[in-house]
Amino acid sequence: MNTQEVIAQFNQYVIGNYGRLPRVITRGEGNYLYDLDGNKILDFFPGWAVSGIGHCHPKVVEAIRKQAGELLHIDNTFYTLQQGKLAQLLSERAFGGKCFFCNSGAEANEAAMKLARRHTPKEKYKYITAQHSFHGRTFGAVTATGQPKYHEGFMPLMAGFEYVPFNDIDALTKVFTDEVCGVLIEPIQGEGGVNEATPEYMQTIRDLCDEHGAMMILDEVQTGMGRTGRWFGYQHYDIVPDIITMAKTLGGGVAIGAMMARPEIAATLTPGTHASTFGGNPLACAAGIATIEAIEQEKLIDNANRMGQYAVEKLTQLKQKFSVIHGLRGKGLMIGIELTSPGADIVSKCLEKGLRINCTQGNILRFMPSMTITKEQIDQAIGILRDVLESEA
Ligand SMILES: *Cc1c(COP(=O)(O)O)cnc(C)c1O
Numbered sequence: 001m002n003t004q005e006v007i008a009q010f011n012q013y014v015i016g017n018y019g020r021l022p023r024v025i026t027r028g029e030g031n032y033l034y035d036l037d038g039n040k041i042l043d044f045f046p047g048w049a050v051s052g053i054g055h056c057h058p059k060v061v062e063a064i065r066k067q068a069g070e071l072l073h074i075d076n077t078f079y080t081l082q083q084g085k086l087a088q089l090l091s092e093r094a095f096g097g098k099c100f101f102c103n104s105g106a107e108a109n110e111a112a113m114k115l116a117r118r119h120t121p122k123e124k125y126k127y128i129t130a131q132h133s134f135h136g137r138t139f140g141a142v143t144a145t146g147q148p149k150y151h152e153g154f155m156p157l158m159a160g161f162e163y164v165p166f167n168d169i170d171a172l173t174k175v176f177t178d179e180v181c182g183v184l185i186e187p188i189q190g191e192g193g194v195n196e197a198t199p200e201y202m203q204t205i206r207d208l209c210d211e212h213g214a215m216m217i218l219d220e221v222q223t224g225m226g227r228t229g230r231w232f233g234y235q236h237y238d239i240v241p242d243i244i245t246m247a248k249t250l251g252g253g254v255a256i257g258a259m260m261a262r263p264e265i266a267a268t269l270t271p272g273t274h275a276s277t278f279g280g281n282p283l284a285c286a287a288g289i290a291t292i293e294a295i296e297q298e299k300l301i302d303n304a305n306r307m308g309q310y311a312v313e314k315l316t317q318l319k320q321k322f323s324v325i326h327g328l329r330g331k332g333l334m335i336g337i338e339l340t341s342p343g344a345d346i347v348s349k350c351l352e353k354g355l356r357i358n359c360t361q362g363n364i365l366r367f368m369p370s371m372t373i374t375k376e377q378i379d380q381a382i383g384i385l386r387d388v389l390e391s392e393a
Contacts, residue, residue, distance in 0.1 A: 048248070102279040104136070190366075196331065304333045324393075337365040
């Protein structure tokens with residue numbers, strides 16, 4: 001089949017709920033993608049941040065191959081070596097919490113919201129989330145998402161949500177009542193445009209949650225697993241959350257999600273209170289273990305810090321040259337480039353020249369390469385972006 005035939009097949013048989021780029025991807029290796037027409041693409045937004053240690057990392061591939069020959073799936077009626085080990089590895093890298101495993105970011109957030117409800121007194125049913133947040137597409141997660149465009153056509157949503165402007169301490173304080181069971185927030189908003197929470201904001205959330213007996217839940221689905229230059233985004237701040245959720249890079253490319261809660265809070269989820277059939281299956285957990293081992297053995301968090309800094313230096317030089325670049329923000333390898341005009345055209349022109357980047361909120365380009373990215377690859381990406389900006393000017 002050729003590219004046009006595959007697209008025709010999609011048009012006939014696959015629901016059209018995504019705006020897709022007209023490429024058929026057949027292979028991924030490290031920071032490169034290959035399409036059906038033989039094009040090689042430098043990937044600076046690998047798998048929407050899922051392939052955070054590059055495509056088909058050899059250690060992950062090997063772990064999956066080995067696990068596939070031993071046990072693919074077993075239900076949570078039993079114990080497995082892989083689920084316990086992955087939970088321990090995560091606990092040791094966060095705040096000593098306990099894990100519940102599921103299959104996606106949205107599911108991890110659902111688990112967190114259910115836990116906050118169940119763990120707090122009955123009259124506490126409200127959640128506070130931020131405007132421009134993104135928490136997933138299931139009904140609860142999309143309700144938590146503070147962007148009206150994702151709510152259109154789905155009313156009425158789940159009850160009890162208050163959306164506050166991000167980083168606005170007064171607005172947060174005003175809506176915080178004793179009816180609130182949880183605050184759900186991203187340490188750095190991803191899809192919302194790479195917006196970093198200020199230290200004062202994080203501290204206020206912590207204080208207000210303590211004062212009102214609510215859960216501080218951090219959505220680390222995108223910021224987790226080293227991308228920001230620490231294992232988790234919250235580790236840039238002087239607070240410890242009650243619950244974090246993760247997914248994306250956690251499985252190195254395999255679908256897995258997790259919620260981690262402080263042990264005394266986690267204890268609320270007794271047998272029968274929550275579950276996931278596929279959650280924590282040995283295949284996904286083996287991939288997760290291999291991902292953590294690869295990150296550590298190859299010092300990828302270090303690399304995320306160094307390469308993030310290098311990319312920002314290079315982008316700062318571009319900013320001086322092109323007035324369309326209004327500002328740069330983010331941490332580690334989670335970089336947002338704010339433009340003074342829409343970025344969709346730049347994204348397609350970059351792809352034509354062999355670079356894949358992303359644009360969110362209309363005018364924020366996202367530069368989020370894998371943590372295995374090299375200086376040479378950043379130079380290559382910057383070169384392509386410069387060419388495209390020059391052709392636009
Ligand atoms: C991607 C994302 C989600 C949703 O994850 P899915 O796996 O698509 O359900 C939730 N929160 C954040 C911050 C994300 O970036």
